[in-house]
Amino acid sequence: MYPAPFEYFAPASVSEALALMAKNADAKIIAGGHSLLPAMKLRLATPPALIDIGKISDLRGIQDLGDKISLGALTTHHDVEHSALLRNNCSLLPEVASHIGDRQVRNRGTIGGSLAHADPAADYPAAMLALGAVILAQGPNGNRSINADDLFTGLFSTALNANELITAVHVPKTDTKGGGVAYAKFPHPASRYAVAGVAVWVKIDDDIVTDVRIGVTGAADHAQRARVAEEALKGKPMHDDNIEAAAQVASDGLTTMGDIYASADYRAHLVQALTRDALNKAHHRAHGW
Numbered sequence: 001m002y003p004a005p006f007e008y009f010a011p012a013s014v015s016e017a018l019a020l021m022a023k024n025a026d027a028k029i030i031a032g033g034h035s036l037l038p039a040m041k042l043r044l045a046t047p048p049a050l051i052d053i054g055k056i057s058d059l060r061g062i063q064d065l066g067d068k069i070s071l072g073a074l075t076t077h078h079d080v081e082h083s084a085l086l087r088n089n090c091s092l093l094p095e096v097a098s099h100i101g102d103r104q105v106r107n108r109g110t111i112g113g114s115l116a117h118a119d120p121a122a123d124y125p126a127a128m129l130a131l132g133a134v135i136l137a138q139g140p141n142g143n144r145s146i147n148a149d150d151l152f153t154g155l156f157s158t159a160l161n162a163n164e165l166i167t168a169v170h171v172p173k174t175d176t177k178g179g180g181v182a183y184a185k186f187p188h189p190a191s192r193y194a195v196a197g198v199a200v201w202v203k204i205d206d207d208i209v210t211d212v213r214i215g216v217t218g219a220a221d222h223a224q225r226a227r228v229a230e231e232a233l234k235g236k237p238m239h240d241d242n243i244e245a246a247a248q249v250a251s252d253g254l255t256t257m258g259d260i261y262a263s264a265d266y267r268a269h270l271v272q273a274l275t276r277d278a279l280n281k282a283h284h285r286a287h288g289w
């Protein structure tokens with residue numbers, strides 16, 4: 001299938017991109033094109049113009065900011081997967097990126113595109129929630145920060161305004177003493193999108209859980225925290241019985257959805273099983289096992 005005709009712009013800066021967005025209200029930003037182009041080829045999206053942000057160098061790069069790491073919006077899944085800075089300090093992200101699609105998708109797709117698209121089965125949203133990431137956006141009125149908890153608002157929808165761009169994502173350094181992270185995913189066998197996926201960041205002191213964040217993707221219309229499971233674990237020893245008790249309630253409070261691939265009940269079951277796996281893995285990693 002061929003997309004409908006469209007105009008094409010390739011701005012060299014964020015301000016140029018924002019000016020083009022202001023002049024072309026129905027235009028779409030294009031980054032890696034790995035969600036937008038399939039939609040255009042199926043004529044599910046027919047934007048009259050594309051604003052290609054791929055040449056904006058300010059949107060590239062992974063930087064050490066001390067206690068956190070900044071990823072430019074154009075950072076590809078491949079670059080996340082292979083970044084030594086991330087592998088040593090925030091290893092959840094490379095782990096999650098390695099699960100995305102196939103090599104071609106990881107070479108082209110970007111973190112900004114994935115978050116803006118907010119596919120309910122995308123992998124990064126679970127990690128953003130588990131990490132408590134902050135998403136940086138720029139619009140005509142300047143810059144603002146959006147907490148990951150507030151970004152995903154529904155099916156393919158986010159708190160971003162139509163005239164705003166994601167410029168970067170800030171994630172904390174998690175791989176410190178007592179910190180453990182993990183991602184567990186049940187992938188669709190063809191696309192590799194998550195039928196369900198669970199990302200975990202747990203902090204342990206003397207084997208007591210001082211904090212835990214659990215992000216779930218694939219199960220509902222948008223990624224969400226498994227807050228009932230988090231509360232079930234906080235303040236408790238990270239023992240098998242407590243991990244099991246938290247896993248059992250991991251889908252509580254989530255409105256799981258069913259489709260031709262998996263029923264809502266099956267997704268709820270997957271969330272519980274994947275939470276158990278991710279918590280066990282994170283526990284081992286927190287101890288450096």
Ligand SMILES: Cc1cc2nc3c(=O)[nH]c(=O)nc-3n(C[C@H](O)[C@H](O)[C@H](O)COP(=O)(O)OP(=O)(O)OC[C@H]3O[C@@H](n4cnc5c(N)ncnc54)[C@H](O)[C@@H]3O)c2cc1C
Nearest residue numbers: 031032033034035036101109110112113122123166192193
């Ligand atoms: C075969 C296949 C398998 C895949 N499997 C997986 C998978 O297993 N897991 C997974 O998570 N994903 C998967 N994906 C999706 C992939 O990760 C995409 O790359 C990603 O969802 C979108 O990133 P992109 O850079 O390609 O965005 P684009 O397609 O360029 O854009 C997507 C949307 O985001 C908007 N946008 C892009 N960048 C910005 C920005 N900086 N600010 C504001 N808006 C922006 C665009 O306007 C558009 O609406 C798969 C894709 C394909 C084709």
